[in-house]
Amino acid sequence: MTIGEKYLAKFEAFYLPFALDYAKRNHLNLCTIVDDITDTATEAGGKKKTWQKFLIPSYLMNEEGGNISVCYFDSDVMINPFGKNIFNYHVDGKFSIVSEVNGLPYNDFFTKKVLSFKRNKYYSNKYPLDSAIFMSPEQIYKYHGLEPFQDYACAGLFVCESVKDATVLKDGFYSYHKDVETITDGGDEPIFNYVIRKNLDVHNLGYEFQALWSMEMANKYSFLFDSDRFNSHIEAHCIASCLLSVSFLHFAGSWNDARLSENKEIYRIVSCQENQEFDLYMKKKPLGHPVGRILPS
Template sequence: MIQPGKSGNVLATIAIGDAYLEPFMKYAFHTWEMYCKRHDLGLILFDDHLIGQTHPDWKNPYWQKFLIGEALNKSKVKVNNVCCLDTDILISPLAPNIFVGRNEAKVGLISKRKNLPLEHHQLLRRMAFMRNRFYDKAYPLDSSLFISLSDLYTEAGLEIQPDDACSGVFVYNCITHGPLLADYYRSFGSEIMAQDGGGEQRFLNYFVQSQNLVEWLDYKFQALWTYEIASRYPFLYGEHRNNLNLMKSCIEASLFTNYFLHFAGSWHEGKMWEQVRVFDTSESLSMFSDFADYLNMPVFGKPLGQIKPKDL
């Protein structure tokens, strides 16, 4: 969709079918496009399976994320590093280049348990409570939402690892890691999709961490909206749930602080990005643009005397 620049670095995603492609193009693509143009990055979207559905190695598109590096290596497009993203991610106009300063020998992941804006267990408590209070009284206050690291891995027959990342964002070098991830994908049969709702997340975590390949990136590169709304905007659960203007303001406010905002999950919070279109006017972008300019302005901290608002 956007050719790689001189760096050879790209964002890549899989969006198969209108249920994924249409909301991405309507609500998220413009934020990715701005980011790529600002940092001279390519953008590649796979709108068909990376492996034939009749092939014995076929697995669902969640698992096919393991094949993106290999597919790029085989393509005519020269790609060095790739950031694989889920389609339900919005990118801030202020976001720095995720590829700058990285260790290309490692795979970049973002923890969903450590180095968070609020202690992990407290975030989960808030999430469970608010869902039960405002969404559905049947939502359990104690569930696998609170699963321990040891249970997370042992349930899948995997050796326990030190942390747990959300697989909506991961970054790696195509030449170094593309073949490794593809081989790992092929080490499983189709029966693996019967585990964990068909998802690949805990297996990606296990592989990258057990092989000592992990580089932990800043939470801001994958702020989870479920965490953000539970800790900063709890009023969006209740009486303001249908206030779309307020919802848009809160999402944009989160993107004023965070770089990538991921609307992961199947509950109502995870659908909010499809209800409003952020940064859709010059006015909504002006504060971000002006703040970016301000960040480049030197400050010296010289006293200017007492300053008060004129209307006080």
């Protein structure tokens, strides 16, 4: 979903090539929604565009004329062309998301400390060292007056079945007016988490299906925060290396670290001939035949 010329241009330049390659390799259809799919004249309309993800299963079901499996991803999610087919890891009858709390490969507290410290030091001294980034799932739900749950997901990706989930999500959208207040400045994420956990059977996909670049950068590439020391070529290689180790990489947020994705060299690196050859090599099962001692010439 890329509603608005600015977002569409960015998606087409830096993200679409990856998504097209992934779709072709896995024989999937790709749909980009570029216009509003809601009646903005209603009180429920007029919210931030991201809220319209609630309406996508219903919209696609009507367009396709039947039940389909849907993988929604934000327009700032970069997909590894050689990554795993996400539908093979979705459980039929469930609503699949990626937890921001459970199953993480890194220490969550340490990661948020690094992010807060580095953004404050290198990007802006206005970035708070203590903020809502440290809220627990229970605190987030209670802040919004919602029944608390022990888990919380980034709302930038989910897999569902249109017939089973469309009504719940659509009702969730129309239950909140345009003046809704959230810790994401009127964004949908806290409400999205509550709606799916209250009404649907949620399944957690592995972290690799929505790795967060901010988390990756804080733990493996924290030197990139000091952007004056590194050129875009080095940044592109770091991001490409990271993307090739996961299936989906989300550049969430509006801080400088998220904008590192706006580099066309990343796609050239990821899709190079060597990586295509390595992908073929990965699919070959080794037999483990001993060949004797071999030394470099």
